[in-house]
Amino acid sequence: MNSTINWLAANQQVIYIVILMIFVGIEVIGRVPSVLHTPLMSGANAIHGVVIVGAIIVMGQAPKDNIAALILGFLAVVLGTINVVGGFVVTDRMLEMFKKKGPKK
Template sequence: MELSYSITTIDGLFVVALSLLLGFEVIKNIPAVLHTPLMSGSNAISGIILIGGVIQLLNTTVESPWTMAAASIAVLLGTINMAGGFFVTHRMLSMFVVKRKPASGPRS
């Protein structure tokens, strides 16, 4: 199953190394107020693992019902993780109404 978008193992390792550096840079200075939404949002992103289930499901024939059933379960689990995560993050962030910069402390 070699599809146009798929990458070789060594390409994959390049992506791993570079995204790891990128990932730390992107989220390095996140204020504490956003820690919970960041966590639930990144949790939602990890639901992207359901792509694996989609690949398995679409490449399985009716002759192997168990594979098909297992792939469906994987898609279901991944979708709940992903959809629920994005929805709840949206709900949380809707509560943060940012108008002014946070106070830096008492007036001295």
């Protein structure tokens, strides 16, 4: 219990920043019109490519006998890739809605 309190005291500023980021994120997303939620989320999914790069770096730096780090890194790469591909698929489907249709036959 004492070590937890010491860790909280040492990281107090970081905890405050994370809490503030949560509230700011909720306020920003809450003020976005519902029409823009899909493009916003597809763009955010595409940004998750950073997760893939970070996971690859973690897997490369992990010792070979640390199975937990390798498994978590692998899962992060797989799930990040699915997220990025899903973001691009949603964006492509959105852009298809705005293309002009050909002449009727």
